[in-house]
Amino acid sequence: MIAVIGLLAGVVIGFALQPDVxxxxxxxxxxxxxxxLDAMFGGLRARLEGVFDEKVFVVSFVSNTIVAALIVFVGDRLGVGSQLTTGVVVVLGIRIFTNLAAIRRRLFRA
Amino acid sequence: MSLLADLISGRDAIDPGYAEAAARRAPGAPARHLGLPVAVVLCLLGLLLTVAVVQTARERPAAKRERAALIENIRDRSTANEELERQAELLRSESARLQERQLDRSAAGRQARDELSRLAPRAAAAEMSGAGLLISVDDGPPPEGPSPDSPVSGHIYDHDLQTLVNGLWAAGAQGIAINGRRLTATTAIRAAGEAILVDYRPISPPYEISVVGDPGDIQVELADSEAGRHMRTLQSTFGIRYDLREESSVELPKAGAPPLRYAKEVRGG
Known part of the structure; x- marks a missing residue:
C-alpha cells in the first residue's frame, strides 16, 4: 500500500512542479x-515470490539508474552513445519482459 | 555464464541479490519489506516518469513553433527582398536619368550618349526589338515501357539549351531571351536537379527562345552548324519539339543590372 502511495505521490509532485530537466x-x-522500471519490476517479482528485501530493492534501483546513465555517458564520450543506448535498452527490455512474464505466471498461473 | 543465455532463459532476470538476502536471513525470519525507503524510491520513480512525460510533451510544440517561426522568417525576408528590388529599380532609373542629363551638357557627352544608346540594347542593358525568330523547344514524349526514367528519354538538358544558344550567337543573333529572361554575354544556363536555371532562376518547359537578328541569315547559318545538327538529332531520335518561326517583330526585355565590379561607394563624401 505504502508503495502505491509513494508512486502516486511522485506522479503528483512531478505534475505539480513540472521541473525543467x-x-x-x-x-x-x-x-x-x-x-x-527494470528495478521496479524486479522488486515486484521478488515480492510475489516472497523474497523481497527492502535494502536490495533500494540499492538495485539507485545503482541500476546510475549505471545505465553512466554507460550512456561514457558511450557519448567515446562516440558510440546511441549504440550503447540501444544495447542497454535491449538488455533491460528483455529483463523487464522476463520479469513481467514471471509476475504474470504467478498472478494468473498461466 | 553467458549474459544472452541468462536473458533468454529468464533464470537470472530477478536480481540475484534478493536470493542472497533471503539466504542470509535466519530461516523463518520474516523478510523486511515495504518500509519508508521503498516508498521514497517509488516516489522518485513516479517523479522521473512524470518529468519525462511532461518534458516530451512540452518539446513537441516547441519544434512546431520553431518551424512556424522559420517559415515566418522566410516570408519576411522575401517581402523585404521584393521591397529592396523595387527600390533598386527606382534608383537605377534615377541614375539613368542623371547620366542622361550630365551627358547632355557637352558635345563629347552627347557623342558618348549616342554610342551608349546604340550599344546598350546589344549588351542587354536595354530593351531590344526587331525582326527575328521564335524557337520553341520542349521535352519529347516520355519513353514507353515500365521504366519512365530510363536514360533514353526526350528530356531537354541545360547543355542542349547551351548548345542552341551558342549556335544562335554564332549564327549572328543580336539578342536572345529564354522564357522572357534576357541573356547577356555572361548569363549562366545551368541545371539544378531536373530544372534548368537561366541567370540562376528556374524556368520550366516549354522553352520559348526569342531571338532578334536577321531571320533568314540566322536560319541558314544555324541549320548548317553543330548546334542545328544537335537539335535535329534530338528531334528525330527522341521526338523533342523544335520549331523555328520567323517573326517580323520580336521584343526582348533588358537583363538584370550586372554587378558592379570596380565601382565603389564613396563614403563620407
Missing part, C-alpha cells in the same frame, strides 16, 4: 527511467 541531463533521463 537541465540540458546536460536530458539524454540520460529516458535510459534512467528504463533502468528504474
Amino acid at each position: 537541465p540540458l546536460w541531463l536530458q539524454p540520460y533521463l529516458p535510459i534512467a527511467i528504463v533502468a528504474s
